[in-house]
Amino acid sequence: MTVKKWRPLWSYDVEKTESWLSEMAKDGMLLTDINRLTRMFSFEQGQLEIAEHRIIYDKLQGDLPGTLADSGWESEVTEGKWTFVKNCAKDIYIFPSREGVLKRNRLHMYVISVLAFLNAIPLSSMTIAFMTLLLGFPGGIVGSPWWSITALFALQGIATIVLAFYIHRKLRSFEIEHFEIQPDTDIRMSKTFAKLRIGWMYAPDLLEKWLSEMATEGNHLVRVTGSGTRFHFVKGEAQNVSYIYDFQPKVAPAYYAIHKSTGWQLKFTSSFTFMKYTLWAKPYEDGGRVPCLTYDKVERRGQVRRIMTMNGIVVSYVVAMLMFALWISFNVDYDRSPLNTIILAFLVASSISPLFLVTRVILYYRRMRNAGIQERMQ
Known part of the structure; x- marks a missing residue:
């Protein structure tokens, strides 16, 4: 008897999926196939099995490495770049690498985060527009058959943003568990x-x-x-x-x-x-x-350039957004209600923060440049 189970987000929480497969095996449900597109798992009823399951992602598919095979690991299902393996041994000392799964899920998080950001911009505009109507500002909603498309766009945008947060949270937990990303905490008892x-x-x-x-x-x-x-x-x-x-x-x-x-x-x-x-x-x-x-001067200068470049991009973006908001506030003709005046004052006050950051970045670069000149003179 074939049993199918749907798990749409299994690849972003492989540890939970592995535990689930082990529980299914204890009930005699043995994995026989997986469809990557439909996210459907297929099982066949068989003998009860106590086994440790692991999921491997490897672009270069091939036989299991000898060290894994000698440790009792055997391939259960291979689908694309995914390999599902199991080990029925009582004591297991060698496990498959997690790096492939990490790199794959990182790439997915990058892509989905960009899509979430691109969706967040029009969604923010839509939210502000509806809020102005709810607060009683002049305007109205014009009937149109295209509103259904707008609603669908909003739903997919919200779903993309939620998915981005979900993947980020799962990926963070995965990194902490397997790649020593957890900070070292001093356990002194003093206050x-x-x-x-x-x-x-x-x-x-x-x-x-x-x-x-x-x-x-x-x-x-x-x-x-x-x-x-x-x-x-x-x-x-x-x-x-x-x-x-x-x-x-x-x-x-x-x-x-x-x-x-x-x-x-x-x-x-x-x-x-x-x-x-x-x-x-x-x-x-x-x-x-x-x-x-690193004690290499070239690498240290490269680090300074990376810091300068990234901080410059972040600060420039913040400044551009604030300047655009201020330009809109001063050039759009609307009633200067108390709420609008408060928002405008907040934008003006907020423009001070990027100027502070710009100053810190420039001073940092000057200190690093002077330090480099002194090193070359020594």
Whole structure:
């Protein structure tokens, strides 16, 4: 007897899917086929089976590596670049790699996030238009048979945005579980205190210096919360600690494990799958060489350029959006109601923030350039 089960989002939560397949096998439902387009799983009734299931994504399909086969893993179903394997052994010490699944789901998240952003722009405009009508501003709704298309567009836009958040959340959990992305938390029992730092990624050299000085005063960073704005410290003995900020447009799956294996402690990493802002720490002895992620001057200049480029793009976008909103506010003819006046005042006040960020970015570049000149003179 063939039984079919529909799981539309199985590939974005492979761990849950693997557990589900193992539970199905315990009930004697053995996987026989999977349709990638319809997202349908096919099972046949058979003998009860206690097995560990794993899902592999590999662009270069072929036989299982010898190490996996010798450990008891066997292929169950292959569909496209996906391979479903199982292992009935009682003790399993070697498991398939997760890198293929991570890279594939990262790519999907990039694409769907872009689509979600593109949908969010017209949806925001539609929401503002409807809100103005609900608040009693002049205007009206014109009857049209095309409203059904508008409604369908809004529904697919909302669905795309929800899907983007779902994939991001699942991908984040997957990275934490398998790729050592979880920050290293100091487990000292002393009472902690917090300090606020906003916009530090636009002047990372100042943050590195500040954290190192805090450590020499006996204030040790234990964690960073509030999306990277609240720094929590615990009082202890004075210590030399090198703090390094690292920005990468995207990171390799082994990025965190490699740095941790060389003694670096992960203090913070942004939740974005791309545009990773990461803060590393490493203690060192008095008179010793200050640890760095790289001592190569070319690589360090490249890091400065990446930070400048990305921060410049982000700040330019924010400035452009604010300037456009201000232009609309000053040029569109409408009644200056108290609400509109408040919105206009908020936009004007908000334009100060990007100017502050621009100043920090420029000053950071000047400090790095002067530091580079001094290094070449030495």
